[in-house]
Amino acid sequence: MCRQILCVAILFSVAWAQERRAIVVLRGEDPRIFGNVTFHQKYNVVAITGTIVGLSEGKHGFHVHEFGNLSGGCASTGSHFNPYKKSHGAPTDAERHVGDLGNILANQEGIATISMADNVIQLMGPNNIIGRAVVVHSGVDDLGKGGNAESLKTGNAGSRVVCGVIGTLDQEASSVSSLYLAPFFVLVPSFLLSLHNAITV
Ligand SMILES: [Cu+2]
Numbered sequence: 001m002c003r004q005i006l007c008v009a010i011l012f013s014v015a016w017a018q019e020r021r022a023i024v025v026l027r028g029e030d031p032r033i034f035g036n037v038t039f040h041q042k043y044n045v046v047a048i049t050g051t052i053v054g055l056s057e058g059k060h061g062f063h064v065h066e067f068g069n070l071s072g073g074c075a076s077t078g079s080h081f082n083p084y085k086k087s088h089g090a091p092t093d094a095e096r097h098v099g100d101l102g103n104i105l106a107n108q109e110g111i112a113t114i115s116m117a118d119n120v121i122q123l124m125g126p127n128n129i130i131g132r133a134v135v136v137h138s139g140v141d142d143l144g145k146g147g148n149a150e151s152l153k154t155g156n157a158g159s160r161v162v163c164g165v166i167g168t169l170d171q172e173a174s175s176v177s178s179l180y181l182a183p184f185f186v187l188v189p190s191f192l193l194s195l196h197n198a199i200t201v
């Protein structure tokens with residue numbers, strides 16, 4: 001029993017220490033539209049940062065689609081990544097696809113600077129987006145509030161203008177700071193266990 005508790009503590013500390021980064025290089029059929037987006041997971045929060053150039057001014061739907069398949073261009077990346085068979089929504093909605101990241105905003109020069117965070121997409125586990133695709137759309141994602149069937153499926157965001165496959169950037173390099181915490185989760189339960197044994201003997 002005590003050994004099981006220790007094992008759980010060790011597993012928990014290892015899971016907790018995990019930090020991971022991923023990158024997507026975005027290319028469109030129009031070569032003037034391109035960009036990079038990086039994903040950095042610490043604990044369960046994924047920070048999303050990047051820049052995309054060549055877009056039309058305004059909001060553009062920004063999603064993770066289910067397949068990392070660009071053999072037919074952005075069209076072959078499938079639907080929004082939706083492992084729980086939910087309806088389309090805003091990133092802040094409980095009812096959303098895992099891949100629903102809302103909209104990005106391009107300025108007058110057509111440059112979108114992305115800086116957001118999400119705790120539904122993950123770089124590990126069942127919600128892992130690595131190997132899937134990021135797609136940016138021509139139009140605004142209505143976040144499931146459009147009042148028609150398509151809104152609950154795609155957000156009526158229009159055609160796919162630029163996309164790319166999400167790849168691993170690194171798994172360990174930035175995990176050093178979290179590793180300092182790992183001994184805490186091993187040593188404290190060990191100490192409590194020895195204390196418990198000392199008292200019960
Ligand atoms: Cu999409």
Ligand SMILES: [Zn+2]
Binds near residue numbers: 100
């Ligand atoms: Zn969606």
